[in-house]
Amino acid sequence: MPPHKIGTEAQIVQFTNCRILRGHELIWEDLWIREGRILDPEKLFFEEKKSADVKKDCEGHILAPGFIDVQINGGFGVDFSLTHEDISAGVALVAKNLLAYGVTSFCPTLVTSPPDVYHKVLPQITVRNGSSKGAGVLGAHVEGPFISHEKRGAHPDSHLRTFEGDAFQELLKTYGSLDNIAIITLAPELKRSHEVIKELTSRGVCVSVGHSVSHLKEAEEAVRNGARFITHLFNAMLPFHHRDPGIVGLLTSDQIAPEQQVFFGMIADGIHTHPAALRIAHRAHPKGLVLVTDALPALGLGNGRHTLGQQEIEVDGLRCCVAGTNTLCGSVASLDTCVRHFLQATGCSVETALEAATLHPAQLLGIEKQKGTLDFGSDADFVVLDDSLNVKATYIAGDLVWKDKTFSH
């Protein structure tokens, strides 16, 4: 029997009857939480001589780290790139609604916009921990404006920029400040991009290559200078060619130092990438695959016309195009839907599918000690999933922040 607890001592919660993702495997093991972090029960037993205050039965379900989405343009009617809205409220609304998809951390993404939009919006996207109010914000992902004209996709032509002039200073003037920026997507073929990449990397910003007509050599140079992500592989870049693999070739490039792991985002909604292409990318470089949604403001709403930044788009089922064209411009598949599609399309293990939405994005951002795993000491952000990987409950810092009606917690 545990001794009587004094009121001020932190509560120890033990989640039992569950399979947890640990050491790249799903094992039948209990998950112990205290003060918002994952606890080592063996240490607790022998060194502190304590036991659990509360036990929660997880009905045999799977406990995985909370999902992390590093590319999401908005959702539920909120567009992160629009200034006339109350951005803080918008981010909060999306953060709250993402909990139902098992997302516990995300990077609000801004598409190519004029400088005044960045100056107004970025300061309002503050980095913060998640809570019952919503998923945590890891920093903004600014996709553009330093991208290729040819591969701009749905990004508005008039606001594209180059580094001519002042290179890094140009970038700083455009965004205003790097303070709340986690990831920048740019095209490495732009002149002087390499010095910009170097400078950004030295300041701790994650640089991603995308929306680009770069050949493999330029992309490799970008990686050598610090770039470590590829924005939605296959989309908005030169197609793979067997004599010039382009950016896709980074997956198997031998010109990159082994310590410089390259990650690549994939929108596994069944529309942006053919399942066969998804399989090829996965098999070529499984440890680098990061599932992203590239979700639109229309996420969570139905079919019809919506906006994205300065553009109008048309949503039909899971397919979203720039209005009046066939240009894909983002998706409305939630991250948990992508995890399930990825699992089914590649036939990979459940552990692999889960890591693509948890461990890998955390490693990309260098935060794997706090997020993306269920290792001892990391933040207790996790999801309860059934065997088909449907989200049953979401926990942030050990607190229940969302649950399905049918779940008992």
Add this chain to the structure above:
Amino acid sequence: MRLVILDNYDLASEWAAKYICNRIIQFKPGKDRYFTLGLPTGLPRNHPESYHSYMWNNFFKHIDIDPNNAHILDGNASDLQAECDAFEKKIEEAGGIDLFVGGIGPDGHIAFNEPGSSLVSRTRLKTLAMDTILANAKYFDGDLSKVPTMALTVGVGTVMDAREVMILITGAHKAFALYKAIEEGVNHMWTVSAFQQHPRTIFVCDEDATLELRVKTVKYFKGLMHVHNKLVDPLYSMKEEN
């Protein structure tokens, strides 16, 4: 002694588990009435092969024991002799050991009481014999230099003080040790033989472990299995009673 022979490792383990379960139930433990289980010892706490890790993963995490009631010898204590003396005292304070469960080494040792250990020894620091180091190498990737050479252990005398002793022996490599322990005399070279002088000892083994015994011995004890099996008939469930 009782010699209980089961067909294989799994059946032997299951029999022993049911027996221990029944003994605990019969004892009627309560808030202030502790059933004391003794188990042999040894390594640094957070080594994956440490005794603490082993006991946590295989036993403690599956039961609702109060952590304050789990006592494991600490090989990292600053004064090892004091640690051993304190352990003996804790056993005494808990009212003595009701059931001691242990295995046997290929050299016939109980706990780490290597050949030559005094049969009246108490908890102390022991240097391990080469046989034991070799046997444990598999837990250290076969690297002999990584295997600890010393261990804290309960003494033969400490175990003899327990009210009941259960020894589990499985596998052909233990057969000779079992023979020496029960068919030859009490000898400090095969310390498990000390239990011939204990009033309540039970040896649980599989067929392979009996390979060096006389056919007569094996037949005699197998003939008693119907009596032995009564000891593992399920008693009431404590959970249901409460």
